Amino acid sequence: MGKIKVLFFIYQMGGGGAARTLLNIINNLDRNKFAPMLVTLNMNGSYEKELKEDVKFIKLETTRLSRSIGDLANIIKTEEIDIVFSTIPRVNTIAILANALSRSKAKNVIREADNLGGSFRENLQLLVFGMVYKRSSQIVSLSEGVKENLVKRYKIKPKDIKVIYNPVDVDNINEQINNGTINPDHQEIFNTTDKIIITAGRLVPQKDQRTLLNAFAKVNKQESSRLVILGEGPLKDELLQQAAQLTIEDRIHFVGFQSNPYIYFSKADLFVLTSIHEGFSHVIAEALASGTPVVSTDCKSGPAEVLDGGVYGALCPVGDADDVALNMLRILQLNKEERADIITKGHMRAGHFDAKQIVKQYEAVFLETLKK
Template identity: 30%
Template sequence: MFNNKSQSRNDGRIRVLFHITDFNDGGIESSLIQWLRILDRTRFKVSLSVMHTSPAWENRFRVLIPPDVDVEVLVDRPWLKYFQSKRYERRLGKLGRIARDVHNTLAVRPHVAKRAAQLARDVDVIVDFDMSLRRLSGRFDVAWLGVNHFSFDARLGGRPRKIQRLLTQYRRYHGVAALNQHMADEAVRIFEGKLERVIVLPNAIDIESIRERASACHDDIQLTPNGAPYIVSVARLDEVQKDHRTLLRAYAELARRGTVEEHLVIVGNGAYREELQNLARELDVRERVHFVGHQDNPHPIVARASLLVLSSKYEGMPMVLLEALAIGKAIVATDCPTGPREILDGGKAGTLVPVGDIRAMADAMERLLTDIGPREALAVKARTRADHYGIEESNRRLLSFLEAVGAA
């Protein structure tokens, strides 16, 4: 399909451009970093375009980009990024948001389209990692792969007008990638089979790198009093999706039973931090629950935990579970749409509990914390399951898509 592009390569490698709007502190950004690292450089030449340079990009992510990845910032002029800068500073009121929307339509989008066309001349495929370029998809004589990170049902269920609008844009991609089979099935159903191609492309992990980072010294953080053992949760403090309320109530139930000594360590920041701290106080577990904020490298904290808990209402393909598999950690996760069931191999590589079920979560944690046998067995299965998301399998999946659309 794209033979002219393929023939113009000067070293035989497939030139892949990843794109994302900006970098914040979510799982999408972490999964993109993994993709930039794990692609086989004998097969792929990798570049990255970023719409806006956020504070998280400047302070954290820029240094994580592999040195051989060329980075292009699309909105690179002060007058173009004025409103976005105000947004990062949280100084954009209602009128400011209206002005931003007009500014984006009249100035930013045309500029981005021009820059994207320029970049497309030197690549074979654009991986639109957050589908923020969907208005441009299908253009510039390159292959387009749009990556969706969340449940289609959770985001679009009961919204027929939005579904129809997105269908017009999504069907121009040569492929839409879902992170697991459940999400792929949702896409086929919700868009009535009208997308050109739906593929399953799970998040990728560099297993050895994760294990190496997990062994790093983390003595500068005092997690629990006197080094008490702990359960860990690593997630943005966002109760719309992550549901720390259920986790705190389950932990409070566990504490009341008096059967375990583990504290609870919560890694992450977000708008709900104060509310959750107040809830821990109301539940009379504040002395045993420790909010340690965002951590650039949470892997050592996970590695030293007795087990990891994910309490989400819905997910995409949570990186924290993939990374916990690589570390070899016993896991308790809600059986939410989508991600945990597939990642944990139907419950063989971790324990699944119903969403919002306080007692079931408390029971699962208690069972693993009081019986070392099942906990160690899950840890062994976790390390084996991690290989499904490792470098070799991830490269194979992307190459298979590119071959299918004629871009390889």
């Protein structure tokens, strides 16, 4: 029996959590059983260079999802694909339609990665996605909270959903910390006796860095600190203006996207996430694996699951800058023994999401799906 051919489809191998998850699954799949292939739109992605050399990588001619169906269908058929794996609603929809058009034996496994919905228009759109999702062979949710949302808003039956947490490549994180270096342009930021607070994520409303800046301004009045922000996005100018209004602009450092964020995490005293909603919050698990204590908003639906209800890090109400600041100060002012205990527990928790274990769960799903 030949290897099972798994085609992974995503619009771009960019710097987001979905691309990082696909990278970790692809690189850690058992090559004795599976032959992974990656297909993206004609867009460059920062994670492309981290793919293992044996991964067949195809870029479609188009940069638009709606125009990718025919080419993707042709690849599924000519490559004799067994499993088509995709993530993100619109990408999932295209993957399902392309597989149907291919008239092949391939099965669709789709992954839902966020807690979407809320407005009437969004909820209606999710119902449409749910109708298409039901044509797949298996749906994977990256957290229990996202599963609940799939049942509630997509109208998917609970029995049709498997929960598999995001894989965190702990070995790779350790290697990048041990062998990586901070960009020379940023080294001066860390040459200080100030406390270093760090966050990572796109500069978009969902991540709510405005609340983080308000909380940081309060913290800095009591504990001399610096805030390092990893990520890019449309809100950068607004956040710079807010920092100026709070008179903390000389304390905030926007360092953009970094292919090795872990070396930055490892040199920080605290990682903070103030998102309004998340699916799993991959970056929290990565911060724990990097040995960095975590403060996060208790948004739906990932952080509480990653931090086990607050056992492995502090949880705060969404948008509550006062509570975020209090928890930041509490952790920053711990003594060495207390801090060491938090770091040890964080490493232990990150191990629960180790890619080696999580990818085995995906492999089991792929094998089960082929039997349907």
